Amino acid sequence: MSYTPHTDADRAAMLAAVGVGSVTELFEPIDPALRLNRPLNVPAALDEASLAREMAALAGRNASSSTHVSFLGAGIYDHFSPAVVDAIISRGEFLTSYTPYQPEMSQGMLQAVYEYQSLVCALTGMELANASMYDAATAIAEAALMAVEATGRKTVVVSPLLHPHYLRVLATYVRTAGYTLVCTAESDLRTSLVDPATREALSGAACLVLQSPNFMGIIEDLPEAIRCARDSGALSVVSVDPVSLGLLAPPGDFGADVVVGEGQGLGLAQGFGGPLLGFFACRLEHQRRFPGRIVGATVDSEGRRGYTMTLRTREQDIRRERATSNICTNEALCALAASVHLCAIGPQGLREMADLCFQKAHYAHRMLCAIPGIRPASLSPFFDEFALLLPDGADVVDLIDTLLNDGVIAGLALAPYRPDLPTGLLIAVTENRTRQDIDQLASAVAEYLTGRGPTHG
Amino acid sequence: MGEPLIIDKGRTGRRGVLMPACDVPRTSVQEALPGVALRGRLPLPEVSELDTIRHFTRLSQRNHAIDLGFYPLGSCTMKYNPRANERAARLPGFAGIHPMQPAASVQGALQLLFDLQSWLAEISGMDAATVQPAAGAHGELLSLMMVHDYHRQRGDMQRDVVLIPDSAHGTNPASAARCGLRVQPVPSGPDGLTDMAALNRALSDRTAALMLTNPNTLGLFETNIGEICDLVHGAGGLVYCDGANMNALLGVARPGDMGFDVMHFNLHKTFSTPHGGGGPGCGAIGVKAMLEPFLPVPVVTCIDGVYALDVDRPHSVGQVHSFYGAFLIAVRAYNYIRSLGPDGLREVAEYAVLNANYVRSRLRSAFDIPHDRTCMHEVVLSAARQKSRNGVRAMDISKRLMDYGFHPPTNYFPLIVPEALMIEPTESESKETLDAFCDAMLEIARDCEATPDIVRSAPHGTVVSRLDETAAVKRLDVRWETKSG
Numbered sequence: 001m002s003y004t005p006h007t008d009a010d011r012a013a014m015l016a017a018v019g020v021g022s023v024t025e026l027f028e029p030i031d032p033a034l035r036l037n038r039p040l041n042v043p044a045a046l047d048e049a050s051l052a053r054e055m056a057a058l059a060g061r062n063a064s065s066s067t068h069v070s071f072l073g074a075g076i077y078d079h080f081s082p083a084v085v086d087a088i089i090s091r092g093e094f095l096t097s098y099t100p101y102q103p104e105m106s107q108g109m110l111q112a113v114y115e116y117q118s119l120v121c122a123l124t125g126m127e128l129a130n131a132s133m134y135d136a137a138t139a140i141a142e143a144a145l146m147a148v149e150a151t152g153r154k155t156v157v158v159s160p161l162l163h164p165h166y167l168r169v170l171a172t173y174v175r176t177a178g179y180t181l182v183c184t185a186e187s188d189l190r191t192s193l194v195d196p197a198t199r200e201a202l203s204g205a206a207c208l209v210l211q212s213p214n215f216m217g218i219i220e221d222l223p224e225a226i227r228c229a230r231d232s233g234a235l236s237v238v239s240v241d242p243v244s245l246g247l248l249a250p251p252g253d254f255g256a257d258v259v260v261g262e263g264q265g266l267g268l269a270q271g272f273g274g275p276l277l278g279f280f281a282c283r284l285e286h287q288r289r290f291p292g293r294i295v296g297a298t299v300d301s302e303g304r305r306g307y308t309m310t311l312r313t314r315e316q317d318i319r320r321e322r323a324t325s326n327i328c329t330n331e332a333l334c335a336l337a338a339s340v341h342l343c344a345i346g347p348q349g350l351r352e353m354a355d356l357c358f359q360k361a362h363y364a365h366r367m368l369c370a371i372p373g374i375r376p377a378s379l380s381p382f383f384d385e386f387a388l389l390l391p392d393g394a395d396v397v398d399l400i401d402t403l404l405n406d407g408v409i410a411g412l413a414l415a416p417y418r419p420d421l422p423t424g425l426l427i428a429v430t431e432n433r434t435r436q437d438i439d440q441l442a443s444a445v446a447e448y449l450t451g452r453g454p455t456h457g
Numbered sequence: 458m459g460e461p462l463i464i465d466k467g468r469t470g471r472r473g474v475l476m477p478a479c480d481v482p483r484t485s486v487q488e489a490l491p492g493v494a495l496r497g498r499l500p501l502p503e504v505s506e507l508d509t510i511r512h513f514t515r516l517s518q519r520n521h522a523i524d525l526g527f528y529p530l531g532s533c534t535m536k537y538n539p540r541a542n543e544r545a546a547r548l549p550g551f552a553g554i555h556p557m558q559p560a561a562s563v564q565g566a567l568q569l570l571f572d573l574q575s576w577l578a579e580i581s582g583m584d585a586a587t588v589q590p591a592a593g594a595h596g597e598l599l600s601l602m603m604v605h606d607y608h609r610q611r612g613d614m615q616r617d618v619v620l621i622p623d624s625a626h627g628t629n630p631a632s633a634a635r636c637g638l639r640v641q642p643v644p645s646g647p648d649g650l651t652d653m654a655a656l657n658r659a660l661s662d663r664t665a666a667l668m669l670t671n672p673n674t675l676g677l678f679e680t681n682i683g684e685i686c687d688l689v690h691g692a693g694g695l696v697y698c699d700g701a702n703m704n705a706l707l708g709v710a711r712p713g714d715m716g717f718d719v720m721h722f723n724l725h726k727t728f729s730t731p732h733g734g735g736g737p738g739c740g741a742i743g744v745k746a747m748l749e750p751f752l753p754v755p756v757v758t759c760i761d762g763v764y765a766l767d768v769d770r771p772h773s774v775g776q777v778h779s780f781y782g783a784f785l786i787a788v789r790a791y792n793y794i795r796s797l798g799p800d801g802l803r804e805v806a807e808y809a810v811l812n813a814n815y816v817r818s819r820l821r822s823a824f825d826i827p828h829d830r831t832c833m834h835e836v837v838l839s840a841a842r843q844k845s846r847n848g849v850r851a852m853d854i855s856k857r858l859m860d861y862g863f864h865p866p867t868n869y870f871p872l873i874v875p876e877a878l879m880i881e882p883t884e885s886e887s888k889e890t891l892d893a894f895c896d897a898m899l900e901i902a903r904d905c906e907a908t909p910d911i912v913r914s915a916p917h918g919t920v921v922s923r924l925d926e927t928a929a930v931k932r933l934d935v936r937w938e939t940k941s942g
Binding site: 015023030033041043044051055056057061062065066075076094095099104107111123127132163168169172173175178248249272284296299300301302306311317322325329332344345347349355359363 | 459460462463464467471473474476477479484486489491493494495497499500501502503504506508509510512513514515516517518519520521522523524525528530535537541543545546548549550551552553554556557558559561562563564565566569576579580582591592593595597601605626627628630633634635678682683707708714715723725729731732733735738740753754775776777778779780781783784785786788792795797798799800801802803804805807810811812815817819831833855856859864865870884885886888916919922923924925926928932933934935936939
């Protein structure tokens with residue numbers, strides 16, 4: 001393939017205009033000893049048709065939601081994305097535009113971001129949302145660093161039931177910035193803040209970070225956690241699944257300071273975990289410490305309403321090392337997808353979507369817990385994801401591999417994350433799963449346990 | 458006419474896409490969630506599917522894009538985004554896979570990551586690469602975290618200063634501050650290159666790293682790069698390459714061969730993945746062998762043709778993304794590299810540099826060019842002449858370009874050039890497009906002399922004119938208001 005339009009005549013005319021005899025002369029500022037004197041060792045070029053075949057073959061080596069019925073969640077969910085979402089984000093006017101630094105030529109994207117900010121605020125019950133962050137993990141990390149700035153305190157307290165990857169990202173950011181991370185206790189797979197060590201840590205903390213539903217699918221007691229944080233002078237940073245907010249009250253209702261989360265469930269592909277969409281919303285009082293871009297409405301010189309990036313003096317290109325964040329490229333097109341998704345399904349659609357997830361997950365929970373030897377890992381309330389304990393000695397990885405061959409992705413083996421739950425299996429059920437899918441999972445698990453379980457070798 | 462907000466198009470009870478009926482026996486929400494507060498108001502737009510399509514299609518028509526016209530933004534590499542890459546990224550076997558599936562069920566995805574990372578290492582002259590960072594600034598941050606840990610691992614605890622030229626992108630100092638490092642600016646010399654004497658003075662046993670963009674933000678190749686790297690290494694520091702300008706070097710020269718220890722790529726610049734109005738992107742990084750142990754987990758491995766994800770890396774900095782980075786962006790970049798091959802990649806650099814020099818040669822008579830010599834992929838003009846003679850600023854010229862259908866160049870950057878207009882044409886643009894752009898620039902230069910008011914009050918043909926930025930801050934309006942807030 002070639003994406004350069006130059007003809008030989010163009011090339012000759014341009015070289016003449018520049019006043020050089022060859023393109024090689026243009027690279028003379030580079031010391032010949034530092035130039036590459038061989039072709040790059042990458043595969044030879046391919047035409048579009050041949051490459052498309054090769055890519056299809058590579059993609060065909062993956063089990064996907066088109067080939068398998070998936071009960072895997074843990075932060076990325078197989079939700080339905082209406083056709084309008086891809087239709088809009090495929091439009092070249094959005095897809096191939098740059099960051100809207102020049103508002104007169106970027107009103108479409110700017111208004112779309114303003115609407116996205118409004119939708120995130122409506123969903124989370126907050127006052128100010130940014131134009132997006134990379135993913136939930138980095139949104140959490142940015143929120144924690146903002147809390148350090150806001151409070152002058154250098155300890156971040158976090159629930160151990162935060163997604164283990166988010167926890168690892170938060171730990172990386174907090175450690176390299178020179179601050180301290182402390183984990184709370186837990187009880188019945190819920191965050192526990194009552195023990196003296198946690199109380200002590202919270203009393204000097206910049207923030208309390210927790211996720212609801214948490215990594216184990218359990219709905220946390222947010223009113224209590226947010227009150228605890230406030231009583232200690234710490235900010236509360238709550239990570240939520242936006243789909244769950246069709247059913248559950250938003251953290252803003254309980255006075256959360258920062259609400260973040262992963263927006264993938266709002267119309268984005270699972271895509272092997274990226275690109276994702278971190279949303280970030282907070283109270284207006286944090287507007288000067290807020291990370292990332294914000295779009296505001298204003299008027300033009302003729303009094304017409306228009307949109308522009310605003311509160312810009314927080315940003316890296318102006319404030320440099322004193323910026324509130326280093327973020328530049330964000331996830332604008334993913335934010336657009338989420339906006340289109342929310343508009344396409346509307347409030348009633350989101351309520352029904354959340355209800356379907358809840359109903360199907362609870363049906364699956366009943367069916368699976370009816371299998372002899374399977375117990376729920378917790379009796380706490382859950383939304384669309386739950387952890388089960390298989391019989392002692394059961395090999396969860398082998399179960400998952402076995403069911404994979406039958407076209408079912410059974411869930412996530414918890415042992416690598418939770419050595420205390422060696423037979424733990426985390427299962428997510430979205431509105432995309434049918435009763436037949438769930439029955440298939442339950443009978444396959446039952447069959448595995450009776451046929452190939454530990455007692456039968 | 459502006460496009461109304463979509464919330465204002467809603468009518469109570471109007472529906473768009475419908476959800477399926479519930480096909481399982483119902484569970485009582487109240488009984489299953491005792492004491493859990495449930496959703497009250499949910500003030501989202503209630504619109505039809507056609508309302509949604511029309512609204513966002515109309516918004517799209519109020520936007521400039523590469524698909525519509527020239528986008529000569531310096532340091533942004535707004536090249537053509539091939540649609541073949543889009544089709545590849547939408548294959549169900551890529552778009553529909555979950556990041557926590559068993560490795561055996563995602564061998565194609567892992568192979569793609571493994572191969573892309575090895576190609577990026579080859580293209581940059583590095584020993585290893587990761588696509589985990591989601592943006593260039595994210596790659597910078599990750600790199601500095603690794604540099605931070607590298608020094609500490611060696612017992613060099615005091616190295617906390619990052620040297621950054623005054624011409625650098627703002628993300629460089631912001632990223633350094635993000636991981637607790639102090640920033641020390643290094644001035645550029647009168648030739649627009651790193652001032653060697655100033656660099657020498659700035660180096661000390663506290664130097665953690667030098668962050669350098671090469672070609673630099675003036676579009677000039679740092680001709681002393683070998684010596685610069687030797688100096689920093691001699692002082693015990695590492696050298697970081699901001700790879701935003703890698704488009705100039707593809708297949709021609711490699712940062713690793715110049716002495717750089719670590720660099721980031723912007724797959725959304727150099728490797729043609731779309732900018733999407735600000736993202737998503739991918740800020741992959743490449744490192745030399747001594748930094749490899751510090752790479753974030755998980756690392757994709759290949760043993761006897763079997764791909765796996767390795768998290769058992771004791772010196773790893775940790776993790777900087779929820780999963781493995783923007784995989785579907787990596788798919789697009791993979792497709793791009795595969796479509797061009799070694800000769801095509803080199804051709805990218807050659808035409809990017811030819812195009813920039815052609816624009817330079819056509820505009821040098823009408824605009825000041827502070828460093829008027831062979832440039833790489835971009836050229837920085839100055840409107841200082843127009844400002845002092847006619848009271849027309851770089852921003853005015855930029856706004857006037859919109860009336861010709863061109864997106865403006867980058868303005869007021871780099872900071873060391875007064876009234877900067879930074880033009881990066883990229884290899885995608887034809888001679889006709891460049892000529893039309895240069896003709897417009899020359900006409901604007903004449904207008905600056907003859908009718909400067911037309912330029913100062915531009916743009917005249919856009920959907921809105923200049924916006925009141927002060928009012929935007931003073932009367933902060935960052936979301937629509939709905940009843941009871």
